Amino acid sequence: MHQFGGRERTGTMAMDKLEAMRVFTAVVEQGSFVDASRALDLSAPAVTRSVARLESALGVPLFHRSTRHVRLTDSGQRYYTHVKGVLESVQEAEAAVTGSYAEPHGQLTVTAPALFGHKYVVPIITEYVMTHGRVSVNSLFLDRVTNLLEDNLDVAIRIGALADSGLFATHVGDTHRVVCAAPDYLAERGIPRTPADLAEHDIVHATAVEPLTAWAFGKQKVKVAPRLQCNQNSAAVRAAVMGMGVTRVMCYQVADELAAGTLQLLLEDFEPPSLPIHVVYLEGRKANAKIRSFVDLAVERLRASSLACPISLTG
Structure with missing residues (x-):
């Protein structure tokens, strides 16, 4: 006893x-x-x-x-x-x-870069919520790296090298930075053939993509003098479409504009190496049904998406 x-x-x-x-x-x-x-x-x-x-x-x-x-x-x-x-x-x-272990439930918090989230992640979240009636999703689309632990996040889409420890990551694709401008602007100002030619052009600087005004092309760095700086990538893309000047963003951020011909790729021979795209979550958290099911769906859908740049439109 x-x-x-x-x-x-x-x-x-x-x-x-x-x-x-x-x-x-x-x-x-x-x-x-x-x-x-x-x-x-x-x-x-x-x-x-x-x-x-x-x-x-x-x-x-x-x-x-x-x-x-x-x-x-x-x-x-x-x-x-x-x-x-x-x-x-x-x-x-x-x-x-x-007997309810197979049915995800509760609130799931997902974060991703703003334009990437709007274009690729919102459709995944919508499909996920419509499939799983007991789950609600809080989305956080920001052009900065968030801390999953401190910000109480479940899943993140990250672009670039991963610096966080204690994260599980699944590679889903790649992207890279591109330089582009509107055809009307180029018709008036000419097409830059080398990175050094950017000194002769008006620059629309997307600070979330390029924090510094020294743009790297491999080992070569070119100092640019922006006429317009934008802390939101969508604003820089919009200004470039309107003919404000040359901008540099991630290729997925201008895929629609390139396909429509409202922007034109430049300096393709000087493009830097591609950047990986990962779905990440805290170590051990995938055991949770809501996280496991969302990560599996996100990986499947993102790998099936066309994350690469469209065919060059400069020719």
Whole structure:
């Protein structure tokens, strides 16, 4: 009896720790103790006590607290990564027992570069939501690299070399930077034949693609003097179509304009190496049904898409 009682107490402690993990995760994802209490239908003091007990048991602070906001400490960020995986594993185990493990459910957060997201990811998300009635999707399309852990994201589409650790990645295609301008502009100003010729042209600078005003063509770098700088790639593309000047963007961002003839590729012999496109997610997170099913669909659809540039229109 005594031995059984010991097991019972151990089981109770494990359940208490699991509940504390759920409360901690809610505070992280809701951004405050008060909002977490509302989401969990608990009192704010109960949420505060639960997190305090967890910090006491771990021996480290998990949050930086202020009067309005909470922010994870470095230890808290590491703990959140592991706790999220534990809770998802528990959820999967419970779903397997109830027979619902094959049906994705919950909210999925997906991020991608803005124009890539609009053109390629929105159709995938739409298909996914229409297929899985118990899943909702929050999309975040930005021309900057997001942190999956800190921004509480599930899946990201990344273009370029991957610097993040702790990520799983599946290669789905490649793209590259291209230089282009409107035919009417080129008819008036002439076609640049070498990168050095860009010094004689008006430049529309897409800062999200080229943060610096020194454009690299292999080992050669050319300093450009932009007449217009745009922090959104779509704005730079629009200005170039209107004849403002020469711009440099990713080829998928101007694929429609190139196909329609409203923009023309330039300096193709000097194009830099291609950049890989990956679908990425946090290590271990693909075990979650909603993430696993979305990643599988995204990989299939993106690999089937035409991500390469159209045939040269300069000839």
